[in-house]
Amino acid sequence: MSAEYATFGLAPAMRAGGVLANGDYQAHRDFVDFIVDGRPLLFQLSDLDAVSPLASDVPPSIFTAQVRGLLLEAEAPLTRGRYVIYGCPECADLACGAVTAVIERDGDDFVWRDFAWQTEEEADLRLNGYTGIGPFRFHGPEYRSALQSLLRESAADSSARRRVLLIGARVAVLAKLAAALRAIGIGADIAHDATGVSPDELRTYGVVAFGRVVGETDREAVRLAFDRAGVQVAYVEGLAPIIPLLVAQIEHALDRSPTEQRRLTRLVAVGGQAGIEITSTCRVELTAYRLDRLYRPHTYRFFDGILPAGQHRIGLDPGTTKGNSFIVARTAGTVLVEPMTAD
Known part of the structure; x- marks a missing residue:
């Protein structure tokens, strides 16, 4: 198999919960993310709101089963040797969609290949395959050591x-x-x-x-x-x-999560403008909150869109920043908050 070697690691990650501008609730999820060649694999999947199956709030027996599955010590949960790499953060139902891949052994190595977006029992690589992602070949000792370390730790530590x-x-x-x-x-x-x-x-x-x-x-x-x-x-x-x-x-x-592995790394709120810095293409929501003279709260969602990596500056309507106002910047995995200050 021709896949080049990639490094494999794990790191704590978060799917940020919150009370959204429209009043909906978004669940908080802590999970362990896959770090491939020093970067979260999730970031290579464009703007995807998902969590790995290694979530801290699943029962210990299920958490252990997920780890053993990735070690190929248990039968694949999907047909043709496919495993869920990322799933829906709200319900983990395949019908909502999941990123899946074939995981197999090649000698002492582990190979992840044929990544696809899957909503049914069978994956259609022609229609829903992720081109340009993988295959990844991992050294067996490095791969096993990272995953086995999770079994030695208490899966309930982070949720506690x-x-x-x-x-x-x-x-x-x-x-x-x-x-x-x-x-x-x-x-x-x-x-x-x-x-x-x-x-x-x-x-x-x-x-x-x-x-x-x-x-x-x-x-x-x-x-x-x-x-x-x-x-x-x-x-x-x-x-x-x-x-x-x-x-x-x-x-x-x-x-x-490690700061260097977050998508949203900086928020500045000055002079009626919000400045943000993101490390990879993702959806960003910017919301302004304000207290008026009678201490009544007001909410303004002034930006919701997909932005490329880099620094961005977005202006607000002057009326949204009168008095005490605050800016919340949100991606799927990170939330930053800053009070609005003068120039």
Whole structure:
């Protein structure tokens, strides 16, 4: 077989959840992505909103079965030796579409070939094959070592830290925020502080979000409690009592993927313009949130389209940035948030 050797690795990745501008909910999914020649394989598939079968929220037995399948220690789930490489992040149903490929052994090597978009039991390579992607030949020891390392780790580790501790005084806002987070698959608890919480309980949190009225003394007491428990968490300072905005801030804080392997790497919001930097062609959504003089929230989705890799600058209508306004930039895997500032 003529496939050239490619390097194989794994890295944590995220399908960003959130409350979208139209009010819909998008599920949060943590998964392990395939790194081929130093770059996420998902990025080679243009603008695809999908996750690998190595997701942290699947039962351990299914997670193990998926790993053993990729190691060819289990029968292929689809006909003609085909395996699901990426699937629907909402339901994982083949009918929604999936990227599949043949995985086979060639001596001590593993080969991934004949990538296709598949919605039925049989893949049609002529109509739905991915031209220009693969075949990839992986050295057996490198390939097996990467996947076997997942079996030695607890598949529940990442999902156990997908909980958020919400601390603030505005109970109504916190309750709405907790409900929104739970709706997209993120656990959330509400508290006034961390006093009396056991270290084991603190270790289940990955993010602590402070309301704007929480004083610095109270914030420092919370940080001290986590430090004493030996727990490193991300801290979020709530920008405004706007639920989609707060969810986006928390999504960003939960992102554990390596920075160099993200599609959206930079957001600047200055002078009525949003500047973004992306590493590969993908769909980008830009939404502005604003509080008026009566502290009523307003939402403006001012861009939704596919952009090529590089830096882009997109202007907003001046009316959308009056007063306190904030910009959320979103791709399938990354969310960034910035307050709008003057020139």
